[in-house]
Amino acid sequence: MAQASQNGSSASPRTFGAGYLFGVPLGDLGWFTSLLMSFALGFAAFFAATFCAILAVLFYNTATHHAVDFSLTYTRVGLPVGVLVLLVALSYLGTLWIRRQLRKS
Numbered sequence: 001m002a003q004a005s006q007n008g009s010s011a012s013p014r015t016f017g018a019g020y021l022f023g024v025p026l027g028d029l030g031w032f033t034s035l036l037m038s039f040a041l042g043f044a045a046f047f048a049a050t051f052c053a054i055l056a057v058l059f060y061n062t063a064t065h066h067a068v069d070f071s072l073t074y075t076r077v078g079l080p081v082g083v084l085v086l087l088v089a090l091s092y093l094g095t096l097w098i099r100r101q102l103r104k105s
Contacts, residue, residue: 026096034093041089046082053077 020026029037053073061068 026093028100029093029097031097034097035090038086038089038093042082042086045085046078049081050074050078 026037050073053076054070057068057070057073060066
């Protein structure tokens with residue numbers, strides 16, 4: 001078996017904390033990149049939540065023989081989830097960017 005190194009560093013990637021999320025260095029993103037990533041996450045969450053809600057309404061309509069309007073999936077599910085994820089991503093990535101700017105000065 002191999003011996004562990006004595007300098008304290010590990011070979012495993014950083015997963016969370018200090019600006020890293022699953023090994024991705026989010027703390028090194030610039031202002032525009034953070035803004036772009038936040039909106040991309042918000043759009044992705046909107047479309048994923050809308051897709052799941054459409055499937056749920058489809059199965060509900062089929063199983064119960066009701067006629068629930070599919071447009072409710074956009075306004076009642078997709079939009080709130082997308083806005084919530086957008087706000088959380090903006091606050092998280094914005095905080096990382098502000099910390100980085102304060103560290104530089």
